[in-house]
Amino acid sequence: MINFLQNNIFYISAFGLILIGLFIMLSKRNLIKVIIGLSILETGVNLFIVTLGFLSKGTAPIFSKSGLDMQKMVDPVPQALVLTAIVIGLAVLALALSLAIRLYNHFGTLNLQKIKEQKW
Amino acid sequence: MRKFIGIILLFIIGWGIVVSLKEIPFGEQKSKVGKYYIEKGKEETGASNIVTSVVVNYRSFDTLGEVTVLFLAAIGLGAVLATFQRKEKIKVEPSSLILYTGCRFLFPLILLFGSYIFIHGHLTPGGGFQGGAVIASAFVLVYLGCRGKRINETGSKIAESLGGLTFVILGLVGLAVGGQYFLLNFLPKGEFNTLFSAGIIPIIYIAIGFKVGAELSGIIDQLMEES
Numbered sequence: 001m002i003n004f005l006q007n008n009i010f011y012i013s014a015f016g017l018i019l020i021g022l023f024i025m026l027s028k029r030n031l032i033k034v035i036i037g038l039s040i041l042e043t044g045v046n047l048f049i050v051t052l053g054f055l056s057k058g059t060a061p062i063f064s065k066s067g068l069d070m071q072k073m074v075d076p077v078p079q080a081l082v083l084t085a086i087v088i089g090l091a092v093l094a095l096a097l098s099l100a101i102r103l104y105n106h107f108g109t110l111n112l113q114k115i116k117e118q119k120w
Numbered sequence: 121m122r123k124f125i126g127i128i129l130l131f132i133i134g135w136g137i138v139v140s141l142k143e144i145p146f147g148e149q150k151s152k153v154g155k156y157y158i159e160k161g162k163e164e165t166g167a168s169n170i171v172t173s174v175v176v177n178y179r180s181f182d183t184l185g186e187v188t189v190l191f192l193a194a195i196g197l198g199a200v201l202a203t204f205q206r207k208e209k210i211k212v213e214p215s216s217l218i219l220y221t222g223c224r225f226l227f228p229l230i231l232l233f234g235s236y237i238f239i240h241g242h243l244t245p246g247g248g249f250q251g252g253a254v255i256a257s258a259f260v261l262v263y264l265g266c267r268g269k270r271i272n273e274t275g276s277k278i279a280e281s282l283g284g285l286t287f288v289i290l291g292l293v294g295l296a297v298g299g300q301y302f303l304l305n306f307l308p309k310g311e312f313n314t315l316f317s318a319g320i321i322p323i324i325y326i327a328i329g330f331k332v333g334a335e336l337s338g339i340i341d342q343l344m345e346e347s
Contacts (some may be wrong), residue, residue, distance in 0.1 A: 011146060022126075022129075087186075087343055
């Protein structure tokens with residue numbers, strides 16, 4: 001059991017974050033809390049993608065000096081994907097918060113159940 | 121009830137994840153694409169940071185799309201908040217002298233650090249996106265510390281548009297010169313591991329840095345205006 005935990009600690013923490021974010025999004029009614037859940041979920045997804053490219057005792061994929069072993073370098077593709085995803089996640093978070101500002105201004109509440117005129 | 125259903129759903133999802141992840145070992149070489157980039161990237165692009173060569177050379181068309189998504193999010197935020205009107209203006213007290221001077225002292229240093237990060241994106245960890253985020257953090261400092269100061273909106277729009285234009289025009293020039301594909305690395309590669317190397321990669325990363333920095337500080341400006 002301890003061995004399993006040690007070997008898979010990054011997978012467990014990444015999916016822990018994803019499940020916590022999903023649970024917040026499913027159970028909370030406050031819009032700000034839903035957005036926080038979205039942010040936590042996004043962090044978990046990013047962590048998971050980086051973890052997939054991890055190599056035990058690996059180095060960063062940068063040839064900053066000669067004599068680095070190519071076989072020991074971690075996979076650069078997931079890192080490149082996550083690099084852009086983080087900045088876009090920030091922009092999407094800002095967009096979601098601006099929508100929350102408008103909703104609060106219009107309805108006077110952030111509780112999703114009290115907001116009438118919902119179409120769903 | 122809602123929480124109960126949520127927990128049951130989470131258990132189903134978690135079980136699916138455990139079943140599928142059992143097949144993927146942790147900490148081993150998995151993909152052939154990453155191996156190819158590490159082995160050939162040095163000769164093909166001339167950048168010593170392989171992550172940068174993936175972002176700006178092999179997958180630069182995707183990066184153009186991602187920059188566009190960022191632009192769309194910034195525009196959408198402006199559109200959502202544009203018709204918003206405050207009822208009463210809150211008067212802001214000016215910040216104290218120490219805070220004001222400290223922020224004005226730190227602001228150019230943070231800008232310098234951000235531009236260092238995106239100019240050296242092909243040599244060291246970092247790049248346009250990270251450097252842009254650092255530059256936006258400098259503007260956050262000014263907004264919080266020196267109350268009343270605003271960024272120059274025209275300047276930020278010009279920086280943003282020039283960044284996007286440089287990216288697209290370099291791609292089209294590559295298409296015209298090489299005739300093979302969009303965003304071809306047509307400039308000479310230069311000496312490996314020096315500042316002037318890797319062809320168009322540093323130029324594109326500088327353009328991305330300006331664009332991301334201008335967009336994120338625009339977002340901060342919009343949100344600060346409303347609060």
